[in-house]
Amino acid sequence: MSRDINVLLVGVGGQGTILASRIIAYVVQANDLSVKLSETHGMAQRGGSVVTHLRAGKEICSPLIDEGQADIILSFEQLEAWRWLPYLKRGGMVVVNSQVIYPVPVILGYQKYPENILEKLKKNIPRTFAVDALALAREAGNERTVNVVLLGVLAKNLEFDQSFWLQALESILPARVLEPNKKAFLLGYQES
Amino acid sequence: MEKVLMSGNEAIARGAYESGVKVASAYPGTPSTEILENVARYEEIYAQWSCNEKVALEVGIGASIAGGRTLVAMKHVGVNVAADPLMTLAYTGVNGGLVLVSADDPGMHSSQNEQDNRRYAKFAKIPLLEPGDSQEAKDFVKRALEISEEFDIPVMLRTTTRVAHSLTPVSLEEPGEVLLKEYIKEPQKYVMIPAYARVRHKLLEEKMSRIKDFNDNNPLNYIQWGDKEIGIVASGISYQYVKEALPEVSFLKLGMPYPFPENLVREFAAGVQKLFVVEELEPFMEEEIRALGLEVTGKEIFPATGEINAEMIRERIGNKTESAPVKLEDYSGEEIPPRPPVMCPGCPHRGVFHTLKKLKLIVTGDIGCYTLGCLPPLEAMDSCICMGASIGAALGMEKANPELKGKIVAVIGDSTFFHSGITGTLDIAYNLGSSTVIILDNRTTAMTGHQDHPGTGKTLKKEESKAADLHRIVNSLGIERVTEADPLNLKEVKEVIAREIESPQSSVIIFQKPCALQEKKDNPLIVDEEECSYCKRCLDLGCPGIMNDWEAEKVQINPDLCSGCSLCQQLCNAGAIRKAGDNLE
Numbered sequence: 001m002s003r004d005i006n007v008l009l010v011g012v013g014g015q016g017t018i019l020a021s022r023i024i025a026y027v028v029q030a031n032d033l034s035v036k037l038s039e040t041h042g043m044a045q046r047g048g049s050v051v052t053h054l055r056a057g058k059e060i061c062s063p064l065i066d067e068g069q070a071d072i073i074l075s076f077e078q079l080e081a082w083r084w085l086p087y088l089k090r091g092g093m094v095v096v097n098s099q100v101i102y103p104v105p106v107i108l109g110y111q112k113y114p115e116n117i118l119e120k121l122k123k124n125i126p127r128t129f130a131v132d133a134l135a136l137a138r139e140a141g142n143e144r145t146v147n148v149v150l151l152g153v154l155a156k157n158l159e160f161d162q163s164f165w166l167q168a169l170e171s172i173l174p175a176r177v178l179e180p181n182k183k184a185f186l187l188g189y190q191e192s
Numbered sequence: 193m194e195k196v197l198m199s200g201n202e203a204i205a206r207g208a209y210e211s212g213v214k215v216a217s218a219y220p221g222t223p224s225t226e227i228l229e230n231v232a233r234y235e236e237i238y239a240q241w242s243c244n245e246k247v248a249l250e251v252g253i254g255a256s257i258a259g260g261r262t263l264v265a266m267k268h269v270g271v272n273v274a275a276d277p278l279m280t281l282a283y284t285g286v287n288g289g290l291v292l293v294s295a296d297d298p299g300m301h302s303s304q305n306e307q308d309n310r311r312y313a314k315f316a317k318i319p320l321l322e323p324g325d326s327q328e329a330k331d332f333v334k335r336a337l338e339i340s341e342e343f344d345i346p347v348m349l350r351t352t353t354r355v356a357h358s359l360t361p362v363s364l365e366e367p368g369e370v371l372l373k374e375y376i377k378e379p380q381k382y383v384m385i386p387a388y389a390r391v392r393h394k395l396l397e398e399k400m401s402r403i404k405d406f407n408d409n410n411p412l413n414y415i416q417w418g419d420k421e422i423g424i425v426a427s428g429i430s431y432q433y434v435k436e437a438l439p440e441v442s443f444l445k446l447g448m449p450y451p452f453p454e455n456l457v458r459e460f461a462a463g464v465q466k467l468f469v470v471e472e473l474e475p476f477m478e479e480e481i482r483a484l485g486l487e488v489t490g491k492e493i494f495p496a497t498g499e500i501n502a503e504m505i506r507e508r509i510g511n512k513t514e515s516a517p518v519k520l521e522d523y524s525g526e527e528i529p530p531r532p533p534v535m536c537p538g539c540p541h542r543g544v545f546h547t548l549k550k551l552k553l554i555v556t557g558d559i560g561c562y563t564l565g566c567l568p569p570l571e572a573m574d575s576c577i578c579m580g581a582s583i584g585a586a587l588g589m590e591k592a593n594p595e596l597k598g599k600i601v602a603v604i605g606d607s608t609f610f611h612s613g614i615t616g617t618l619d620i621a622y623n624l625g626s627s628t629v630i631i632l633d634n635r636t637t638a639m640t641g642h643q644d645h646p647g648t649g650k651t652l653k654k655e656e657s658k659a660a661d662l663h664r665i666v667n668s669l670g671i672e673r674v675t676e677a678d679p680l681n682l683k684e685v686k687e688v689i690a691r692e693i694e695s696p697q698s699s700v701i702i703f704q705k706p707c708a709l710q711e712k713k714d715n716p717l718i719v720d721e722e723e724c725s726y727c728k729r730c731l732d733l734g735c736p737g738i739m740n741d742w743e744a745e746k747v748q749i750n751p752d753l754c755s756g757c758s759l760c761q762q763l764c765n766a767g768a769i770r771k772a773g774d775n776l777e
């Protein structure tokens with residue numbers, strides 16, 4: 001890879017964005033690129049909007065991606081993809097879980113959840129890959145593998161060999177959850 | 193050498209290990225918490241959670257006097273709590289090296305203020321090191337301990353959220369052998385009566401003058417000459433942003449910005465046409481540069497609030513941009529509902545705040561997950577200042593305005609109570625207050641990620657210790673009216689609060705229930721659509737598991753989120769909510 005790659009992972013506190021970012025980081029490092037990650041801890045994790053910045057390249061200084069500079073937005077939830085879209089660079093790619101998680105203002109009926117987000121995403125961003133990651137995670141036998149399903153979709157659209165991803169899963173995940181996660185990854189990979 | 197990805201906090205822990213730290217202490221606080229969690233993994237280091245940051249630093253002082261290398265960690269506001277021992281520790285100096293890690297939070301990702309603790313280093317007259325990535329975080333711990341021992345002075349290592357919580361590559365080294373120093377009784381050094389302290393203060397001034405000279409030739413501070421039209425002074429994470437934005441310009445990178453390396457700065461300023469300083473929050477270095485009579489641009493173009501980023505620097509110094517945003521159609525940020533943090537489904541705090549709102553009480557709040565009780569729809573909090581403030585504030589309110597008597601409750605968590613609620617409660621008892629203190633005892637330090645505390649009876653190293661008994665502590669402070677109640681039983685919650693608030697004596701209510709994230713979920717509840725009258729009482733709980741479908745005029749419970757805590761069931765007049773699996777009567 002000749003230039004830097006910026007991936008913004010966005011979702012809702014508790015969805016496993018941090019683990020997903022570790023797996024991408026492993027793959028990137030295995031390909032001899034330097035990587036920096038920056039993540040959200042503390043208060044926002046309580047069901048709030050969370051974001052992890054991942055930057056890889058020959059030499060990375062800032063751990064943060066600024067607006068209009070993300071090559072990829074990997075979103076664990078529809079609304080979060082829409083919220084963070086101004087961070088995407090022209091020609092960038094969006095991988096989005098079609099799952100809907102209502103934020104509290106919507107749950108309480110104070111505000112509306114925007115309609116047709118996926119259609120609008122596809123209209124604005126030709127390279128939008130939407131997937132029902134929760135359904136595929138269930139198919140893989142573990143609902144908590146939503147994050148790895150999405151990594152499967154991402155992997156299909158990046159140039160790193162599949163073997164690096166499987167190797168990353170093996171070295172990062174505990175053995176007892178490895179099988180459903182591998183299955184989840186492959187389901188995501190085949191989906192896109 | 194193989195490089196490992198580490199967060200700044202992990203790297204600080206590794207630095208402690210590699211440089212032979214014997215004792216590490218802290219109170220958890222974002223963004224510092226993971227430092228001690230990681231230190232605790234090294235068997236060679238004694239590591240502990242203290243009740244608060246003041247005690248943590250005092251433990252560190254003792255460890256240092258005894259001759260061990262010591263690391264004490266806290267978030268920025270924790271240094272306020274530890275400021276008392278810190279200011280005098282600067283006079284006494286150390287035996288084993290002592291590094292105080294202050295993890296600042298520009299942008300207030302998880303804090304009540306964004307104070308810039310570099311000012312504390314200057315205030316206390318101690319050296320300040322600022323790492324900009326994880327490699328530096330690790331290396332600077334070692335340097336800080338060496339400087340501490342060489343100059344007999346505590347050293348502050350200041351990080352910010354983006355250093356603490358960013359993962360960047362680190363080269364690991366094996367720990368060197370660092371022996372415990374001999375303990376020598378030196379009352380004139382460590383007993384700060386005025387006669388001895390006057391001598392120590394003079395010595396401190398002399399030391400700082402020597403450290404200033406040292407810092408002019410300190411390899412942690414260096415110039416990188418580039419295009420000499422622009423010269424930028426930066427430290428910490430700001431240096432990374434500058435280097436990202438304008439790699440072609442000249443830099444003065446300060447790894448140790450205090451005491452300020454005057455000669456080095458003068459040399460740099462003389463070599464460039466226009467001098468800039470890039471720093472988040474306070475104009476700390478800018479003031480030092482101006483004091484030298486040099487012209488510099490800093491806060492004129494960068495904010496004194498929140499964070500800075502590379503794009504800002506590109507635009508404001510470099511007059512260029514790298515942002516290439518997508519042109520968006522049909523996009524309006526205003527239509528996007530915010531997603532604020534929220535109490536989890538099944539949270540034992542929820543029902544208490546729901547009741548406090550119904551009873552229309554004045555609630556002085558405190559720091560923890562339960563601070564979220566201030567947000568709609570619960571909106572049951574009137575103030576939140578700092579750790580422990582709820583209790584003193586409640587007493588002050590009733591003393592200022594006797595009409596408020598019987599309408600005020602202080603709400604505080606268990607870990608926060610042990611941190612700094614005990615003295616406030618004693619103050620209420622001693623000063624004949626009538627306030628009611630509610631301790632929300634969820635058996636953990638939840639907000640920072642479930643750390644143990646004196647009430648859990650487990651140490652940081654997971655040893656069994658004696659669990660502090662809240663009920664008996666409160667009794668011994670002089671408060672006789674102490675009630676323990678179940679926060680998931682709304683009837684009981686209401687009865688107990690209503691009764692205790694009426695009492696002319698001060699009282700304490702302990703609502704004990706473990707944090708929902710640490711409990712096994714019960715069967716989820718379901719709404720019987722036939723029975724539901726859409727009265728919306730359940731929605732007043734603000735539970736993310738209960739969905740208001742206002743178009744269909746229906747309420748639904750999300751089975752994936754519901755913990756089965758039954759608060760909504762207790763509120764439902766129509767009897768429309770039941771446990772999945774239970775039959776309707």
